[in-house]
Amino acid sequence: MLDQPESLNSTAIEQASSIVIRNLSEASNTPSESLSLWRSYAQEGGEAPMEKTELDALNSAIQGFVGNWWNGSDLYPDPCGWTPIQGVSCDIFDGLWYVTALNIGPTHDNSLSCGPNAHFRQQLFELKHLKSLSFFSCFVSTKGSNSVSLPTDEWLKLAGSLESLEFRSNDGLTGKIPASMGSLSKLQSLVLLNNGFVGEIPENFGGLIKLKRLVLAGNSLTGPIARNLGRLSELLILDLSRNLLSGSLPPSLGNLTSLLKLDLSDNKLSGTLPNEIGDMGNLTLLDLSNNSFYGGLKQSFEKMSSLEEVILSNNPIGGELKSINWKSLENLVILDLSDMGLKGDIPDSLSALKRLRFLGLSRNNLTGNPSPKLAALPVISAIYLFRNNLSGDLKFSEKFYGKMGRRFGAWDNPNLCYPIGTLAANNAPYGVKPCQEEEEDEDVIKLMKTPVKKTSIDMGNSNSAVSNGCSGLGIEGFWWKFVGKTITMILLTNRLL
Known part of the structure; x- marks a missing residue:
């Protein structure tokens, strides 16, 4: 039993509640009216009692994470009463308080922070109306010790209520992701970010058809991307970045027509990009960087007119930029195609991207002369063309070079130069030689030989x-x-x- 202030012990509270209930009953004609009146009174007065089994389960679950020293004795009359704690939210069901949200970790000054031996207790899964459960920096590994695995089968007990489940920055949380999480049929948000999970993504995650957000980034997950994820038709965010996933992209991802963000960067994925990727017409961010995709850019990209950020850098994709009509992607703000083995000229159609702020084409095999039309992009703030095979005279204005500074990167293009006499020395493009100087150097070399x-x-x-x-x-x-x-x-x- 929780300790109570001397002036108001638990017996007195129960007697007061009984009197209130009896008075409300006498004022009503039916039991349902009494219940309705009680709910109204409880919600307005904040004095609804908490079911004892619910209170005991909550206390035991919290003790498992923060330590046995915690017993909630300073909370009156309970964690859902007048002195609630940060991280615990409640709601009234049938006249009684029940926990609906439990957030463990140092997110606020007075939040519940985990102890050095944090662990799961079965009482956590006895919270009948739990909708949201999150852990931030709770399971922390110390020199490879203190690792904890997720319970395996207990998640089935929360299948009827849980809508949001998050584990963030818990490097001591290891092992495989339990397949029983795939039974949380009401789940709308599943975030397992920056933990120590290993193994494959459970195949039955494709059954979580109400999911809006699936984030499994920053773990050590292996194996292929489950094809069943293409069944998550309501998904808005899919982030599987910074893992060890391998294999090709399943064409079924094209079924995610509601998707806004797709981040698969920093994995070991390979193969050609499926044409179905263009079916994600609402996508605003596509990040496939730091993988091993090949086979050229897909023309189906042109169908994704909502794209604002495209980051495909550090993939041996190859091909030419002109394979895509960039005018179709008029909403692009960030376009990073660096280190992709691209060949050919830089197409003029890139100058039609009026919202473009960042253009990264460095470390490719691009040839030809950069079009000065790129300087006319109204909000451009960075253009990187270094380490290519561009050639000829740069025809950008002195004002453009002065505005961009080193954010116009064209160095390491041996045959590229800027006309001498047209620019002040302090506004010349960084790392690019003046054309006349190159000609004079060649004359001197001939003379010396x-x-x-x-x-x-x-x-x-x-x-x-x-x-x-x-x-x-x-x-x-x-x-x-x-x-x-x-x-x-x-x-x-x-x-x-």
Whole structure:
């Protein structure tokens, strides 16, 4: 029994409640009216009693996580009464308080924080009306010890009520994800983020047809992506990133037509991208980066006009940018296609993406000359083209270079240059050489490699050479041309001084 203040012990509370119930009964004509009046009184006065088995189950469950020192003695009259605790929410069912939400972990100053030996007790699964259950940084591993596994079969007991289940940042929570979680038929949100789970995604998760959010990121899950996940027609967010998942993308993912966010980044996935991926017409974020996909970009991407972020970097996808009409993806804000083995020119259709802020095309095999139309993108803040095979003169304006600074990255393109004399030195594109400087360097190299011969000029022979369109001065003519340019520069410098 919980300790109560001396002025109000549990007996006194029960007697007061009985008097209230009796008075309400006398004022009503039927038992149902009495119950209705009692519910109204309880909700307005906040003095509804908590069922004893519910209270005992809650206390025992909390003790398993925070330690046996906790008994709720400072809560009056119970965790659902006038002095509730952060992380415990209640609601009234048939005139009695029941726990509907339990959040364990340091999310607030006075939240329930787990002890060093936190563990699950079966009483947790006896909370009859539990809708939301979450654990944040509760099961923490210390040098590889103190690991805890999830209960296996007990989740069946919460199948009739649980709507949200979350485990976040629990590196000491290891083992496989229990298949019994697939029986939580009312579940709308399942988040198992940054824990230590291993093994495969349970096949029966495809039966959680009410799911809106499925996040299994930041674990060590292996095996393929279950094809049955394509049955989750109401799913809005699917995040399986930062695992060890392998195999190809199941075409059934194209059935997720309500999906807004798909993040499969940082796995070991491979194969070609299925054409069905374009059927996710409401998708706003697609992140497949850091995998091993190949086979080129799919034209079916053009059907996903809602896309705002596309991140496919660090995949050997290959192919050419022009295989997609980028005008169809007019809502793009972020486009990262770096390190993908892309070939060919940068298409002008990219300049039609008026909402684009970030364009990443670095570390590919792109050729040709970048179109200055990219500078006309109204909100662009970063363009990275470095480590490609781009060539020719850059034709962007000085104002563009000044605005972008190093956020315009075109270095490590050996045959790319900017016209000298058109830009101030402090506004030149970082890491790109001026074109004239490259030409002069080549002239000097040729000069250094060519031996200079001391000869006399035969004017008679020179006339014949000139008539054939050649200089009669030969290498000496080139030499005097070079010397003349140098003298001119010295004279100009002296005049300025």
